[in-house]
Amino acid sequence: MSSTTDTSSNPAGAATGRPRTGGAGRTGDAPAGSARGKPGGRDLAKALPWIAPALALILGVVLFPAGVMFYNSTRDISQSGVDKGSVGFDNYVEVFSFPYFWPIFLRTIVWVVVVVVFTVLISLGIAQILNKAFPGRRIVRLVVIIPWAASVVMTTMVVYYGLEPYFGVINKFLVDVGLIDTPEGYGWTRNPTTAFIWSIVIAIFVSLPFTTYTILAGLATVPGDTIEAAKMDGASPARTYFTVVLPQLRGALSVAVLINIINVFNSLPILKVMTGSIPGYDADTIMTMIFKYIQNQHKVDVASALSVVAFLIVIVIVAVYVKVVKPTREV
Template identity: 45%
Template sequence: MTASTAVRPQPRADEPPPARPRRRPRRPRRSLADHPLPWIGPAIALIVLVVLWPVYEMVRTSTLRISTSGFVRGDAGLDKYRKLFAEPDLGAVIGWTLVWTLTVVGLTLLLSLGLAQLFHQDFPGRRITRWALIAPWAASVLMTAIGFKWMLDRTAGVLNTALTDLGLTSGPRDWLGDPATARPWMVLVAVFVSLPFTTYTLLAGLQTIPAEVYEAATVDGSGPWQTYRRITLPLLRPALLVALVINLINVFNSFPVIWGMTQGGPDSDTATTTVFAYQLMNTDIGESAAMSVVNFGLIVLLVLVFLKVSRFQEDDAR
Protein backbone atom coordinates (compact mmCIF):
# COMPACT_ATOMS: atom_id res chain seq x y z
CA MET A 1 0.00 0.00 0.00
CA THR A 2 1.39 3.31 -1.03
CA ALA A 3 1.36 6.48 1.05
CA SER A 4 -1.20 8.10 -1.26
CA THR A 5 -3.68 5.30 -0.73
CA ALA A 6 -3.14 4.95 2.99
CA VAL A 7 -6.31 5.02 5.06
CA ARG A 8 -6.51 8.04 7.36
CA PRO A 9 -7.33 7.27 10.95
CA GLN A 10 -10.99 7.99 11.80
CA PRO A 11 -11.82 10.03 14.93
CA ARG A 12 -13.31 8.19 17.82
CA ALA A 13 -17.02 8.41 18.43
CA ASP A 14 -16.60 10.08 21.83
CA GLU A 15 -14.02 12.53 20.56
CA PRO A 16 -15.41 16.09 19.80
CA PRO A 17 -14.99 17.36 16.26
CA PRO A 18 -12.12 19.74 15.68
CA ALA A 19 -13.04 23.39 16.33
CA ARG A 20 -13.29 25.63 13.35
CA PRO A 21 -11.49 28.95 13.46
CA ARG A 22 -13.86 31.74 14.49
CA ARG A 23 -14.48 34.56 12.12
CA ARG A 24 -14.67 38.06 13.42
CA PRO A 25 -18.17 39.45 13.09
CA ARG A 26 -18.44 42.12 10.52
CA ARG A 27 -19.36 45.50 11.84
CA PRO A 28 -22.48 46.84 10.20
CA ARG A 29 -21.81 49.79 8.02
CA ARG A 30 -23.38 52.90 9.48
CA SER A 31 -25.11 55.11 7.00
CA LEU A 32 -25.50 58.84 7.34
CA ALA A 33 -29.07 58.35 8.58
CA ASP A 34 -27.78 56.34 11.57
CA HIS A 35 -25.62 59.23 12.76
CA PRO A 36 -27.34 61.55 15.28
CA LEU A 37 -25.89 64.76 13.86
CA PRO A 38 -28.26 65.03 10.85
CA TRP A 39 -31.22 64.75 13.22
CA ILE A 40 -30.10 67.12 15.98
CA GLY A 41 -28.16 69.43 13.67
CA PRO A 42 -31.15 71.62 12.68
CA ALA A 43 -32.13 72.00 16.34
CA ILE A 44 -28.58 72.97 17.29
CA ALA A 45 -28.41 75.45 14.42
CA LEU A 46 -31.74 76.96 15.47
CA ILE A 47 -30.55 77.35 19.08
CA VAL A 48 -27.33 78.99 17.92
CA LEU A 49 -29.10 81.41 15.57
CA VAL A 50 -32.10 82.25 17.74
CA VAL A 51 -30.64 82.08 21.28
CA LEU A 52 -26.84 82.11 21.47
CA TRP A 53 -26.09 84.62 18.73
CA PRO A 54 -28.60 87.24 20.01
CA VAL A 55 -27.22 86.81 23.54
CA TYR A 56 -23.69 87.34 22.24
CA GLU A 57 -24.76 90.45 20.31
CA MET A 58 -26.61 91.76 23.36
CA VAL A 59 -23.55 91.40 25.58
CA ARG A 60 -21.28 92.91 22.90
CA THR A 61 -23.59 95.87 22.38
CA SER A 62 -23.59 96.61 26.11
CA THR A 63 -19.85 97.30 25.91
CA LEU A 64 -20.06 99.77 23.01
CA ARG A 65 -20.81 103.44 22.62
CA ILE A 66 -23.62 103.64 20.09
CA SER A 67 -25.37 106.79 18.99
CA THR A 68 -29.15 107.02 18.85
CA SER A 69 -28.89 106.72 15.06
CA GLY A 70 -27.14 103.34 15.43
CA PHE A 71 -23.50 104.23 14.67
CA VAL A 72 -20.77 102.67 16.85
CA ARG A 73 -18.60 105.38 18.42
CA GLY A 74 -16.10 103.14 20.18
CA ASP A 75 -15.59 100.80 23.09
CA ALA A 76 -17.34 101.64 26.37
CA GLY A 77 -16.12 98.79 28.55
CA LEU A 78 -18.28 98.57 31.68
CA ASP A 79 -19.34 102.23 31.60
CA LYS A 80 -22.86 101.36 30.48
CA TYR A 81 -23.32 99.02 33.45
CA ARG A 82 -22.08 101.71 35.83
CA LYS A 83 -24.50 104.17 34.29
CA LEU A 84 -27.33 101.63 34.54
CA PHE A 85 -26.76 100.87 38.22
CA ALA A 86 -26.66 104.62 38.91
CA GLU A 87 -30.19 105.06 37.51
CA PRO A 88 -32.47 106.28 40.33
CA ASP A 89 -35.44 104.24 39.07
CA LEU A 90 -33.62 100.91 38.72
CA GLY A 91 -34.28 99.65 42.26
CA ALA A 92 -38.00 100.44 42.08
CA VAL A 93 -38.27 98.84 38.63
CA ILE A 94 -36.64 95.59 39.78
CA GLY A 95 -38.82 95.51 42.90
CA TRP A 96 -42.02 96.01 40.90
CA THR A 97 -40.88 93.37 38.40
CA LEU A 98 -40.56 90.76 41.14
CA VAL A 99 -43.92 91.73 42.67
CA TRP A 100 -45.53 91.72 39.22
CA THR A 101 -44.13 88.29 38.34
CA LEU A 102 -45.00 86.56 41.62
CA THR A 103 -48.49 88.09 41.78
CA VAL A 104 -49.47 87.28 38.21
CA VAL A 105 -48.03 83.75 38.31
CA GLY A 106 -49.55 83.00 41.72
CA LEU A 107 -53.04 84.21 40.78
CA THR A 108 -52.85 82.47 37.41
CA LEU A 109 -51.97 79.10 38.95
CA LEU A 110 -54.59 79.43 41.67
CA LEU A 111 -57.40 80.27 39.26
CA SER A 112 -56.21 77.72 36.70
CA LEU A 113 -56.31 74.94 39.28
CA GLY A 114 -59.97 75.69 39.92
CA LEU A 115 -60.82 76.01 36.23
CA ALA A 116 -58.97 72.82 35.32
CA GLN A 117 -60.78 70.93 38.06
CA LEU A 118 -64.10 72.35 36.81
CA PHE A 119 -63.46 71.47 33.16
CA HIS A 120 -62.38 67.99 34.24
CA GLN A 121 -65.92 67.32 35.46
CA ASP A 122 -68.73 66.21 33.19
CA PHE A 123 -71.43 68.88 32.90
CA PRO A 124 -73.70 70.21 30.12
CA GLY A 125 -71.95 72.70 27.87
CA ARG A 126 -68.46 71.65 28.88
CA ARG A 127 -67.19 71.68 25.31
CA ILE A 128 -68.48 75.21 24.69
CA THR A 129 -66.91 76.56 27.87
CA ARG A 130 -63.60 74.93 26.94
CA TRP A 131 -63.70 76.63 23.56
CA ALA A 132 -64.59 79.95 25.18
CA LEU A 133 -61.49 79.75 27.36
CA ILE A 134 -59.29 79.69 24.26
CA ALA A 135 -60.46 83.19 23.21
CA PRO A 136 -57.97 85.18 25.34
CA TRP A 137 -55.21 82.88 24.11
CA ALA A 138 -56.19 83.12 20.45
CA ALA A 139 -56.39 86.91 20.46
CA SER A 140 -53.29 89.07 20.24
CA VAL A 141 -51.98 90.01 23.68
CA LEU A 142 -51.24 93.53 22.50
CA MET A 143 -54.74 93.95 21.10
CA THR A 144 -56.21 92.68 24.37
CA ALA A 145 -54.13 95.21 26.33
CA ILE A 146 -55.20 98.03 23.99
CA GLY A 147 -58.83 96.96 24.33
CA PHE A 148 -58.62 97.23 28.12
CA LYS A 149 -56.85 100.57 27.73
CA TRP A 150 -59.78 101.92 25.71
CA MET A 151 -62.21 100.53 28.28
CA LEU A 152 -60.34 102.37 31.06
CA ASP A 153 -59.93 105.61 29.11
CA ARG A 154 -60.62 108.71 31.17
CA THR A 155 -62.83 110.52 28.67
CA ALA A 156 -64.47 107.84 26.51
CA GLY A 157 -63.91 104.66 28.49
CA VAL A 158 -66.81 102.28 29.09
CA LEU A 159 -65.94 101.84 32.76
CA ASN A 160 -66.00 105.56 33.62
CA THR A 161 -69.21 106.04 31.64
CA ALA A 162 -70.94 103.16 33.42
CA LEU A 163 -69.78 104.22 36.90
CA THR A 164 -70.82 107.82 36.28
CA ASP A 165 -74.27 106.85 34.95
CA LEU A 166 -74.84 104.59 37.97
CA GLY A 167 -73.82 107.37 40.33
CA LEU A 168 -70.97 105.36 41.81
CA THR A 169 -68.39 108.05 41.02
CA SER A 170 -68.67 111.81 40.90
CA GLY A 171 -66.64 112.04 37.71
CA PRO A 172 -64.29 110.22 35.36
CA ARG A 173 -61.13 108.76 36.82
CA ASP A 174 -57.74 108.32 35.20
CA TRP A 175 -57.31 104.61 35.99
CA LEU A 176 -54.05 104.17 34.09
CA GLY A 177 -52.55 107.53 34.99
CA ASP A 178 -52.14 106.62 38.66
CA PRO A 179 -49.77 103.72 39.47
CA ALA A 180 -51.94 102.74 42.46
CA THR A 181 -54.84 101.87 40.13
CA ALA A 182 -52.87 101.05 36.97
CA ARG A 183 -50.92 98.19 38.52
CA PRO A 184 -53.95 96.14 39.65
CA TRP A 185 -55.54 96.52 36.21
CA MET A 186 -52.32 95.40 34.53
CA VAL A 187 -52.16 92.35 36.81
CA LEU A 188 -55.79 91.56 35.93
CA VAL A 189 -55.08 91.69 32.19
CA ALA A 190 -51.90 89.61 32.54
CA VAL A 191 -53.79 86.93 34.49
CA PHE A 192 -56.60 87.03 31.92
CA VAL A 193 -54.28 86.28 29.00
CA SER A 194 -52.29 83.65 30.98
CA LEU A 195 -55.27 81.56 32.10
CA PRO A 196 -55.90 79.55 28.90
CA PHE A 197 -52.44 78.00 28.56
CA THR A 198 -52.09 77.29 32.28
CA THR A 199 -55.59 75.83 32.58
CA TYR A 200 -55.16 73.50 29.62
CA THR A 201 -51.75 72.38 30.89
CA LEU A 202 -53.20 71.46 34.28
CA LEU A 203 -56.26 69.91 32.64
CA ALA A 204 -54.00 67.64 30.59
CA GLY A 205 -52.25 66.65 33.82
CA LEU A 206 -55.56 65.84 35.51
CA GLN A 207 -56.61 63.62 32.63
CA THR A 208 -53.50 61.46 33.08
CA ILE A 209 -54.41 60.52 36.67
CA PRO A 210 -55.99 57.02 36.67
CA ALA A 211 -59.55 56.79 37.95
CA GLU A 212 -58.60 53.69 39.96
CA VAL A 213 -56.55 55.87 42.29
CA TYR A 214 -59.61 57.90 43.25
CA GLU A 215 -61.69 54.75 43.65
CA ALA A 216 -59.11 53.31 46.04
CA ALA A 217 -59.08 56.57 48.02
CA THR A 218 -62.86 56.50 48.30
CA VAL A 219 -62.78 52.93 49.57
CA ASP A 220 -60.19 53.95 52.18
CA GLY A 221 -62.56 56.65 53.42
CA SER A 222 -60.59 59.65 52.14
CA GLY A 223 -62.57 62.90 51.95
CA PRO A 224 -62.59 65.30 48.97
CA TRP A 225 -60.01 67.67 50.46
CA GLN A 226 -57.72 64.85 51.59
CA THR A 227 -57.98 63.22 48.17
CA TYR A 228 -57.14 66.50 46.43
CA ARG A 229 -54.23 67.29 48.73
CA ARG A 230 -52.68 63.82 48.98
CA ILE A 231 -53.46 62.38 45.53
CA THR A 232 -54.37 65.03 42.97
CA LEU A 233 -51.72 67.64 43.77
CA PRO A 234 -48.77 65.19 44.04
CA LEU A 235 -49.72 63.48 40.76
CA LEU A 236 -50.28 66.88 39.16
CA ARG A 237 -46.77 67.99 40.10
CA PRO A 238 -45.16 67.54 36.61
CA ALA A 239 -47.87 69.62 34.93
CA LEU A 240 -47.67 72.24 37.67
CA LEU A 241 -43.90 72.47 37.23
CA VAL A 242 -44.21 73.00 33.47
CA ALA A 243 -46.93 75.63 33.88
CA LEU A 244 -45.03 77.42 36.61
CA VAL A 245 -41.68 77.62 34.82
CA ILE A 246 -43.19 78.77 31.52
CA ASN A 247 -45.35 81.36 33.28
CA LEU A 248 -42.37 82.66 35.23
CA ILE A 249 -40.43 83.24 32.01
CA ASN A 250 -43.37 84.71 30.08
CA VAL A 251 -44.60 87.03 32.82
CA PHE A 252 -41.12 88.22 33.80
CA ASN A 253 -40.40 89.12 30.17
CA SER A 254 -43.92 90.38 29.51
CA PHE A 255 -43.94 93.44 27.25
CA PRO A 256 -47.24 93.79 25.32
CA VAL A 257 -49.52 94.07 28.37
CA ILE A 258 -47.52 96.83 30.05
CA TRP A 259 -46.58 98.71 26.91
CA GLY A 260 -50.07 98.52 25.45
CA MET A 261 -51.73 99.87 28.61
CA THR A 262 -49.30 102.39 30.17
CA GLN A 263 -46.02 102.23 28.22
CA GLY A 264 -44.40 101.89 31.65
CA GLY A 265 -45.62 105.32 32.76
CA PRO A 266 -46.07 107.63 34.35
CA ASP A 267 -42.30 107.94 34.08
CA SER A 268 -41.20 104.36 34.94
CA ASP A 269 -43.63 103.70 37.80
CA THR A 270 -45.34 100.76 36.07
CA ALA A 271 -42.35 99.57 34.01
CA THR A 272 -40.78 96.16 34.49
CA THR A 273 -37.16 95.50 33.59
CA THR A 274 -38.12 94.55 30.03
CA VAL A 275 -40.08 97.76 29.46
CA PHE A 276 -37.40 99.78 31.24
CA ALA A 277 -34.80 98.45 28.80
CA TYR A 278 -36.98 99.61 25.92
CA GLN A 279 -37.37 103.05 27.52
CA LEU A 280 -33.60 103.36 27.87
CA MET A 281 -33.15 102.62 24.18
CA ASN A 282 -34.51 106.08 23.33
CA THR A 283 -31.57 107.74 25.11
CA ASP A 284 -28.72 105.18 25.19
CA ILE A 285 -28.67 101.95 23.19
CA GLY A 286 -25.66 100.60 25.08
CA GLU A 287 -27.33 101.14 28.44
CA SER A 288 -30.47 99.48 27.12
CA ALA A 289 -28.38 96.47 26.10
CA ALA A 290 -26.82 96.41 29.57
CA MET A 291 -30.32 96.35 31.08
CA SER A 292 -31.19 93.46 28.77
CA VAL A 293 -28.14 91.51 30.00
CA VAL A 294 -29.14 92.13 33.62
CA ASN A 295 -32.71 91.14 32.78
CA PHE A 296 -31.49 87.90 31.20
CA GLY A 297 -29.40 87.10 34.24
CA LEU A 298 -32.32 87.78 36.59
CA ILE A 299 -34.71 85.42 34.81
CA VAL A 300 -32.09 82.67 34.65
CA LEU A 301 -31.40 83.11 38.38
CA LEU A 302 -35.11 83.13 39.19
CA VAL A 303 -35.76 79.89 37.29
CA LEU A 304 -32.69 78.16 38.79
CA VAL A 305 -33.73 79.11 42.32
CA PHE A 306 -37.23 77.82 41.71
CA LEU A 307 -35.99 74.53 40.26
CA LYS A 308 -33.61 74.12 43.19
CA VAL A 309 -36.39 74.69 45.71
CA SER A 310 -38.66 72.29 43.83
CA ARG A 311 -35.97 69.61 43.89
CA PHE A 312 -35.52 70.04 47.63
CA GLN A 313 -39.25 69.73 48.17
CA GLU A 314 -39.35 66.60 46.03
CA ASP A 315 -36.48 65.03 48.01
CA ASP A 316 -38.23 65.83 51.28
CA ALA A 317 -41.44 64.28 50.00
CA ARG A 318 -39.59 61.05 49.28
Protein backbone atom coordinates in the same frame (compact mmCIF):
# COMPACT_ATOMS: atom_id res chain seq x y z
CA MET B 1 -21.06 67.67 25.06
CA SER B 2 -24.24 69.01 26.49
CA SER B 3 -25.99 68.27 23.23
CA THR B 4 -25.19 64.57 23.44
CA THR B 5 -26.35 64.47 27.04
CA ASP B 6 -29.48 66.13 25.89
CA THR B 7 -30.31 63.75 23.09
CA SER B 8 -29.59 60.56 25.03
CA SER B 9 -31.33 61.56 28.25
CA ASN B 10 -34.99 61.00 28.90
CA PRO B 11 -37.49 63.77 28.69
CA ALA B 12 -38.94 64.63 32.07
CA GLY B 13 -41.75 62.41 33.19
CA ALA B 14 -41.18 59.60 30.71
CA ALA B 15 -38.85 57.84 33.10
CA THR B 16 -39.73 54.33 32.05
CA GLY B 17 -36.29 53.62 30.74
CA ARG B 18 -37.60 52.75 27.29
CA PRO B 19 -35.82 55.54 25.44
CA ARG B 20 -32.52 54.40 26.86
CA THR B 21 -32.87 50.85 25.47
CA GLY B 22 -34.00 52.40 22.22
CA GLY B 23 -30.85 54.49 22.22
CA ALA B 24 -28.70 51.43 22.65
CA GLY B 25 -30.51 49.79 19.75
CA ARG B 26 -29.81 52.79 17.59
CA THR B 27 -26.07 52.25 17.81
CA GLY B 28 -26.69 49.14 15.70
CA ASP B 29 -23.76 46.82 15.16
CA ALA B 30 -21.36 48.79 17.32
CA PRO B 31 -20.16 46.74 20.30
CA ALA B 32 -22.48 47.46 23.19
CA GLY B 33 -19.64 47.87 25.67
CA SER B 34 -17.83 50.61 23.78
CA ALA B 35 -21.02 52.48 23.03
CA ARG B 36 -21.84 52.61 26.74
CA GLY B 37 -18.33 53.37 27.91
CA LYS B 38 -17.36 56.07 25.42
CA PRO B 39 -20.42 57.70 23.95
CA GLY B 40 -18.34 60.52 22.32
CA GLY B 41 -16.42 60.18 19.06
CA ARG B 42 -18.23 57.95 16.59
CA ASP B 43 -21.65 58.43 18.11
CA LEU B 44 -21.32 62.15 17.87
CA ALA B 45 -20.15 61.95 14.27
CA LYS B 46 -23.16 59.81 13.44
CA ALA B 47 -25.57 62.03 15.28
CA LEU B 48 -24.27 65.28 13.89
CA PRO B 49 -26.04 65.21 10.50
CA TRP B 50 -29.30 64.59 12.33
CA ILE B 51 -28.99 67.29 14.93
CA ALA B 52 -27.14 69.82 12.75
CA PRO B 53 -30.28 71.70 11.64
CA ALA B 54 -31.40 72.05 15.25
CA LEU B 55 -27.93 73.15 16.32
CA ALA B 56 -27.79 75.67 13.48
CA LEU B 57 -31.14 77.03 14.57
CA ILE B 58 -30.05 77.32 18.20
CA LEU B 59 -26.83 79.02 17.15
CA GLY B 60 -28.54 81.43 14.78
CA VAL B 61 -31.66 82.24 16.75
CA VAL B 62 -30.49 81.98 20.37
CA LEU B 63 -26.73 82.19 20.74
CA PHE B 64 -25.88 84.65 17.98
CA PRO B 65 -28.38 87.34 19.12
CA ALA B 66 -27.28 86.73 22.71
CA GLY B 67 -23.71 87.32 21.64
CA VAL B 68 -24.63 90.49 19.76
CA MET B 69 -26.65 91.70 22.72
CA PHE B 70 -23.73 91.17 25.07
CA TYR B 71 -21.34 92.76 22.58
CA ASN B 72 -23.62 95.81 22.19
CA SER B 73 -23.82 96.15 25.96
CA THR B 74 -20.09 96.87 26.12
CA ARG B 75 -20.07 99.41 23.28
CA ASP B 76 -20.77 103.10 23.10
CA ILE B 77 -23.50 103.37 20.49
CA SER B 78 -24.53 106.87 19.48
CA GLN B 79 -28.16 107.99 19.37
CA SER B 80 -28.31 107.47 15.66
CA GLY B 81 -26.92 103.97 16.03
CA VAL B 82 -23.24 104.38 15.15
CA ASP B 83 -20.82 102.22 17.14
CA LYS B 84 -18.18 104.44 18.72
CA GLY B 85 -16.01 101.80 20.30
CA SER B 86 -15.76 99.85 23.52
CA VAL B 87 -16.60 101.31 26.92
CA GLY B 88 -16.07 98.20 28.99
CA PHE B 89 -18.79 97.87 31.61
CA ASP B 90 -19.80 101.53 31.78
CA ASN B 91 -23.26 100.73 30.47
CA TYR B 92 -23.78 98.33 33.37
CA VAL B 93 -22.67 101.03 35.77
CA GLU B 94 -25.29 103.30 34.25
CA VAL B 95 -27.97 100.65 34.61
CA PHE B 96 -27.23 100.04 38.28
CA SER B 97 -26.63 103.65 39.24
CA PHE B 98 -29.99 104.72 37.78
CA PRO B 99 -31.84 105.88 40.91
CA TYR B 100 -35.04 104.07 39.93
CA PHE B 101 -33.37 100.75 39.18
CA TRP B 102 -34.11 99.02 42.50
CA PRO B 103 -37.75 100.14 42.69
CA ILE B 104 -38.14 98.89 39.11
CA PHE B 105 -36.45 95.63 40.03
CA LEU B 106 -38.74 95.11 43.02
CA ARG B 107 -41.79 95.98 40.92
CA THR B 108 -40.71 93.38 38.39
CA ILE B 109 -40.57 90.75 41.11
CA VAL B 110 -44.01 91.79 42.42
CA TRP B 111 -45.32 91.67 38.86
CA VAL B 112 -44.01 88.15 38.26
CA VAL B 113 -44.99 86.70 41.64
CA VAL B 114 -48.50 88.16 41.79
CA VAL B 115 -49.37 87.28 38.21
CA VAL B 116 -48.00 83.74 38.39
CA VAL B 117 -49.52 82.93 41.79
CA PHE B 118 -52.98 84.18 40.89
CA THR B 119 -52.83 82.61 37.43
CA VAL B 120 -51.99 79.20 38.88
CA LEU B 121 -54.58 79.36 41.67
CA ILE B 122 -57.38 80.44 39.34
CA SER B 123 -56.30 77.94 36.69
CA LEU B 124 -56.41 75.10 39.23
CA GLY B 125 -60.04 75.97 39.88
CA ILE B 126 -61.00 76.34 36.23
CA ALA B 127 -59.22 73.11 35.29
CA GLN B 128 -61.09 71.27 38.04
CA ILE B 129 -64.42 72.50 36.67
CA LEU B 130 -63.50 71.68 33.09
CA ASN B 131 -62.42 68.20 34.17
CA LYS B 132 -65.95 67.40 35.33
CA ALA B 133 -68.39 66.17 32.74
CA PHE B 134 -71.28 68.59 32.25
CA PRO B 135 -73.46 69.52 29.28
CA GLY B 136 -71.71 71.99 27.00
CA ARG B 137 -68.27 71.28 28.42
CA ARG B 138 -66.74 71.25 24.95
CA ILE B 139 -68.00 74.78 24.28
CA VAL B 140 -66.82 76.06 27.65
CA ARG B 141 -63.40 74.54 27.02
CA LEU B 142 -63.25 76.38 23.71
CA VAL B 143 -64.31 79.64 25.33
CA VAL B 144 -61.44 79.38 27.80
CA ILE B 145 -58.98 79.44 24.88
CA ILE B 146 -60.23 82.81 23.60
CA PRO B 147 -57.92 85.06 25.64
CA TRP B 148 -55.10 82.94 24.28
CA ALA B 149 -56.24 83.14 20.68
CA ALA B 150 -56.65 86.91 20.72
CA SER B 151 -53.58 89.09 20.36
CA VAL B 152 -52.33 90.33 23.73
CA VAL B 153 -52.10 93.89 22.44
CA MET B 154 -55.69 93.70 21.22
CA THR B 155 -56.98 92.38 24.54
CA THR B 156 -55.04 95.08 26.35
CA MET B 157 -56.28 97.84 24.06
CA VAL B 158 -59.88 96.77 24.66
CA VAL B 159 -59.41 97.13 28.40
CA TYR B 160 -57.38 100.30 27.96
CA TYR B 161 -60.13 102.02 26.00
CA GLY B 162 -62.70 100.69 28.45
CA LEU B 163 -60.81 102.44 31.22
CA GLU B 164 -60.45 105.78 29.40
CA PRO B 165 -62.11 108.72 31.10
CA TYR B 166 -64.94 110.41 29.15
CA PHE B 167 -65.77 107.51 26.84
CA GLY B 168 -64.54 104.20 28.32
CA VAL B 169 -67.29 101.66 29.01
CA ILE B 170 -65.79 100.46 32.29
CA ASN B 171 -65.59 104.05 33.54
CA LYS B 172 -69.09 104.75 32.26
CA PHE B 173 -70.40 101.69 34.09
CA LEU B 174 -68.70 102.66 37.34
CA VAL B 175 -70.06 106.20 37.04
CA ASP B 176 -73.58 104.96 36.28
CA VAL B 177 -73.71 102.59 39.25
CA GLY B 178 -72.44 105.43 41.42
CA LEU B 179 -69.04 104.08 42.42
CA ILE B 180 -67.24 107.07 40.90
CA ASP B 181 -68.62 110.54 41.44
CA THR B 182 -66.71 112.49 38.76
CA PRO B 183 -68.86 112.43 35.61
CA GLU B 184 -65.95 111.76 33.25
CA GLY B 185 -64.76 108.75 35.24
CA TYR B 186 -61.45 107.98 36.89
CA GLY B 187 -58.08 107.97 35.11
CA TRP B 188 -57.26 104.33 35.86
CA THR B 189 -54.48 104.22 33.28
CA ARG B 190 -53.24 107.68 34.22
CA ASN B 191 -52.06 106.80 37.71
CA PRO B 192 -49.14 104.43 38.24
CA THR B 193 -50.69 102.26 40.95
CA THR B 194 -54.08 101.67 39.35
CA ALA B 195 -52.53 101.20 35.90
CA PHE B 196 -50.15 98.61 37.33
CA ILE B 197 -52.95 96.75 39.10
CA TRP B 198 -55.06 96.66 35.95
CA SER B 199 -52.03 95.42 34.02
CA ILE B 200 -51.71 92.56 36.50
CA VAL B 201 -55.38 91.71 36.00
CA ILE B 202 -54.91 91.59 32.22
CA ALA B 203 -51.72 89.56 32.52
CA ILE B 204 -53.55 87.00 34.67
CA PHE B 205 -56.41 86.92 32.19
CA VAL B 206 -54.18 86.20 29.19
CA SER B 207 -52.08 83.65 31.10
CA LEU B 208 -55.10 81.60 32.21
CA PRO B 209 -55.74 79.54 29.05
CA PHE B 210 -52.26 78.09 28.77
CA THR B 211 -52.04 77.35 32.48
CA THR B 212 -55.53 75.89 32.62
CA TYR B 213 -54.86 73.57 29.71
CA THR B 214 -51.55 72.42 31.13
CA ILE B 215 -53.22 71.57 34.42
CA LEU B 216 -56.15 69.99 32.59
CA ALA B 217 -53.68 67.75 30.79
CA GLY B 218 -52.18 66.91 34.17
CA LEU B 219 -55.60 66.07 35.60
CA ALA B 220 -56.22 63.68 32.71
CA THR B 221 -53.19 61.68 33.80
CA VAL B 222 -54.41 61.26 37.39
CA PRO B 223 -55.56 57.62 37.49
CA GLY B 224 -59.21 57.22 38.46
CA ASP B 225 -58.41 54.32 40.80
CA THR B 226 -56.33 56.48 43.13
CA ILE B 227 -59.31 58.77 43.63
CA GLU B 228 -61.61 55.81 44.00
CA ALA B 229 -59.29 54.33 46.61
CA ALA B 230 -59.33 57.57 48.54
CA LYS B 231 -63.11 57.59 48.41
CA MET B 232 -63.24 54.00 49.65
CA ASP B 233 -61.05 54.98 52.57
CA GLY B 234 -63.55 57.69 53.44
CA ALA B 235 -61.42 60.72 52.62
CA SER B 236 -63.30 64.01 52.33
CA PRO B 237 -63.29 65.72 48.90
CA ALA B 238 -60.89 68.39 50.17
CA ARG B 239 -58.52 65.79 51.55
CA THR B 240 -58.73 63.76 48.35
CA TYR B 241 -57.84 66.86 46.36
CA PHE B 242 -54.92 68.00 48.47
CA THR B 243 -53.34 64.64 49.26
CA VAL B 244 -54.17 62.60 46.16
CA VAL B 245 -54.85 64.84 43.14
CA LEU B 246 -52.56 67.80 43.79
CA PRO B 247 -49.35 65.79 44.34
CA GLN B 248 -49.97 64.01 41.05
CA LEU B 249 -50.25 67.39 39.30
CA ARG B 250 -46.69 68.20 40.28
CA GLY B 251 -45.30 67.68 36.79
CA ALA B 252 -47.96 69.74 35.03
CA LEU B 253 -47.83 72.50 37.65
CA SER B 254 -44.07 72.82 37.56
CA VAL B 255 -44.09 73.23 33.78
CA ALA B 256 -46.93 75.74 33.97
CA VAL B 257 -45.20 77.79 36.66
CA LEU B 258 -41.83 77.75 34.95
CA ILE B 259 -43.15 78.86 31.58
CA ASN B 260 -45.39 81.46 33.20
CA ILE B 261 -42.48 82.95 35.16
CA ILE B 262 -40.45 83.39 32.00
CA ASN B 263 -43.39 84.65 29.97
CA VAL B 264 -44.60 87.13 32.55
CA PHE B 265 -41.12 88.40 33.31
CA ASN B 266 -40.57 89.10 29.63
CA SER B 267 -44.00 90.55 28.96
CA LEU B 268 -43.82 94.01 27.44
CA PRO B 269 -47.05 94.73 25.51
CA ILE B 270 -49.50 94.84 28.42
CA LEU B 271 -47.48 97.27 30.51
CA LYS B 272 -46.45 99.25 27.45
CA VAL B 273 -50.08 99.90 26.51
CA MET B 274 -51.45 100.34 30.02
CA THR B 275 -48.73 102.50 31.56
CA GLY B 276 -47.20 104.06 28.45
CA SER B 277 -48.56 107.56 29.00
CA ILE B 278 -47.52 107.78 32.65
CA PRO B 279 -44.55 110.08 33.25
CA GLY B 280 -41.62 109.00 35.36
CA TYR B 281 -40.72 105.45 36.29
CA ASP B 282 -43.34 104.59 38.90
CA ALA B 283 -45.03 101.84 36.92
CA ASP B 284 -42.09 100.38 35.03
CA THR B 285 -40.70 96.88 35.11
CA ILE B 286 -37.34 95.89 33.69
CA MET B 287 -38.91 95.13 30.32
CA THR B 288 -40.62 98.51 29.94
CA MET B 289 -37.42 100.16 31.13
CA ILE B 290 -35.48 98.43 28.34
CA PHE B 291 -38.11 99.71 25.97
CA LYS B 292 -37.83 103.26 27.36
CA TYR B 293 -34.05 103.21 26.97
CA ILE B 294 -34.51 102.36 23.30
CA GLN B 295 -37.58 104.42 22.48
CA ASN B 296 -37.16 107.59 24.54
CA GLN B 297 -33.46 107.83 25.17
CA HIS B 298 -32.13 106.00 22.07
CA LYS B 299 -29.56 104.24 24.20
CA VAL B 300 -29.26 100.89 22.48
CA ASP B 301 -26.08 100.21 24.43
CA VAL B 302 -27.62 100.73 27.86
CA ALA B 303 -30.74 98.86 26.79
CA SER B 304 -28.52 95.92 25.81
CA ALA B 305 -26.82 96.03 29.18
CA LEU B 306 -30.18 95.98 30.95
CA SER B 307 -31.28 93.11 28.68
CA VAL B 308 -28.23 91.13 29.74
CA VAL B 309 -29.09 91.87 33.38
CA ALA B 310 -32.69 90.78 32.78
CA PHE B 311 -31.44 87.63 31.13
CA LEU B 312 -29.27 86.81 34.16
CA ILE B 313 -32.17 87.52 36.52
CA VAL B 314 -34.39 85.06 34.65
CA ILE B 315 -31.68 82.45 34.75
CA VAL B 316 -31.23 82.96 38.50
CA ILE B 317 -34.98 82.76 39.12
CA VAL B 318 -35.26 79.60 37.03
CA ALA B 319 -32.20 78.04 38.69
CA VAL B 320 -33.58 78.78 42.16
CA TYR B 321 -36.96 77.41 41.12
CA VAL B 322 -35.45 74.22 39.71
CA LYS B 323 -33.30 73.79 42.82
CA VAL B 324 -36.08 74.42 45.35
CA VAL B 325 -39.06 72.81 43.66
CA LYS B 326 -37.16 70.02 41.93
CA PRO B 327 -39.81 69.68 39.24
CA THR B 328 -38.19 66.52 37.88
CA ARG B 329 -38.38 64.62 41.18
CA GLU B 330 -40.77 61.73 40.98
CA VAL B 331 -43.83 61.76 43.21
